Amino acid sequence: xxxxxxxxxxxxxxxxxxxxxxxxxxxxxxxxxxxxxxxxxxxxxxxxxxxxxxxxxxxxxxxxxxxxxxxxxxxxxxxxxxxxxxxxxxxxxxxxxxxxxxxxxxxxxxxxxxxxxxxxxxxxxxxxxxxxxxxxxxxxxxxxxxxxxxxxxxxxxxxxxxxxxxxxxxxxxxxxxxxxxxxxxxxxxxxxxxxxxxxxxxxxxxxxxxxxxxxxxxxxxxxxxxxxxxxxxxxxxxxxxxxx
Numbered sequence: 168x169x170x171x172x173x174x175x176x177x178x179x180x181x182x183x184x185x186x187x188x189x190x191x192x193x194x195x196x197x198x199x200x201x202x203x204x205x206x207x208x209x210x211x212x213x214x215x216x217x218x219x220x221x222x223x224x225x226x227x228x229x230x231x232x233x234x235x236x237x238x239x240x241x242x243x244x245x246x247x248x249x250x251x252x253x254x255x256x257x258x259x260x261x262x263x264x265x266x267x268x269x270x271x272x273x274x275x276x277x278x279x280x281x282x283x284x285x286x287x288x289x290x291x292x293x294x295x296x297x298x299x300x301x302x303x304x305x306x307x308x309x310x311x312x313x314x315x316x317x318x319x320x321x322x323x324x325x326x327x328x329x330x331x332x333x334x335x336x337x338x339x340x341x342x343x344x345x346x347x348x349x350x351x352x353x354x355x356x357x358x359x360x361x362x363x364x365x366x367x368x369x370x371x372x373x374x375x376x377x378x379x380x381x382x383x384x385x386x387x388x389x390x391x392x393x394x395x396x397x398x399x400x401x402x403x404x405x406x407x408x409x410x411x
Contacts, residue, residue: 193217199264204272211260215239227260275309279364280339282307286358286371289345300346300373302358306339309363314344317357317370323348350375 198212211227223234223243232247234240246252282304289299302314310332316323326347332340348356356373 197259197263199268201264201268204269206265209260209264209268211256211264213256213259225256227256278308280306280308281364282312282360282362284358284360284369284371286373288373288375297347297349300348300356301343302371303341303343304360305341306335307362307364308339310340311363312340312342313361314342315359316344316346317359319355
C-alpha cells in the first residue's frame with residue numbers, strides 16, 4: 168500500500184542583517200526530495216528565503232535557477248551560471264542527499280510496526296435505536312494509516328468520525344474511528360485497515376451475535392520491530408525530519 172509517496176530531508180543555513188527596528192532575516196534551505204533509494208529518484212533543491220518569502224531556488228533535475236524577485240534576478244545572473252557553480256551544487260547533492268537517503272531508509276522508512284486492532288461496540292444512551300462501533304488501531308509505525316468502514320463490502324462515508332493519528336511517545340501511533348449505525352439483521356459491518364506494515368488491507372468483521380466480553384474483538388498484529396538507532400541528525404518530523 169502506498170500511503171507515503173515522497174520524503175524529504177531539510178538542512179538550514181541561516182544569515183541575517185539587522186539595522187535598528189528594520190531588520191532583514193533570511194536563510195538558505197537545502198532540501199533532498201526522494202521517492203525511493205534509487206539515486207535517479209533524488210532531487211536536490213537549494214532555496215533562498217528572505218523574511219519568510221521564497222526568493223529563488225536551484226533545482227538539480229533541471230540544473231537551473233528560478234527566481235521570484237528582481238533582486239534575486241540581478242544576483243543570479245552571474246551566480247547561477249558557469250561550470251564552477253554546477254560543480255558545487257552536484258557535490259552538495261552527493262554530500263547531503265545521495266549519501267544520506269540510504270541512512271534514512273535504514274533507520275526510519277524501512278521500519279514498520281503492524282497495528283494492534285480493537286473492534287468494540289459502545290452503547291449510546293441518547294437513543295435505543297442507534298449503536299456505535301469503535302475501531303482502534305494501536306502501536307503502529309510509521310504514522311500514515313487509513314481506517315475505513317464497510318457495510319456489505321461498500322465504503323460507509325456518513326456517520327463516521329475519526330481522530331487524528333495520536334502520538335504514543337515511543338515512535339508509535341494510535342487512531343480511533345467511530346461509526347454510528349442502526350443494526351440491520353444480516354448486514355455485514357467491517358473495519359478495514361491499510362498500513363505500510365500490511366501487504367494488503369486487513370478486514371475485521373463485527374459479529375453482534377457474540378455474547379458479552381467475547382463481542383469485543385481483540386486482534387493482535389505481528390510483533391513490531393524495535394525502533395531506534397542512529398537517527399540522522401538533520402531529520403526533523405517523522406515524518407518530518409522533516410518527512411512530509
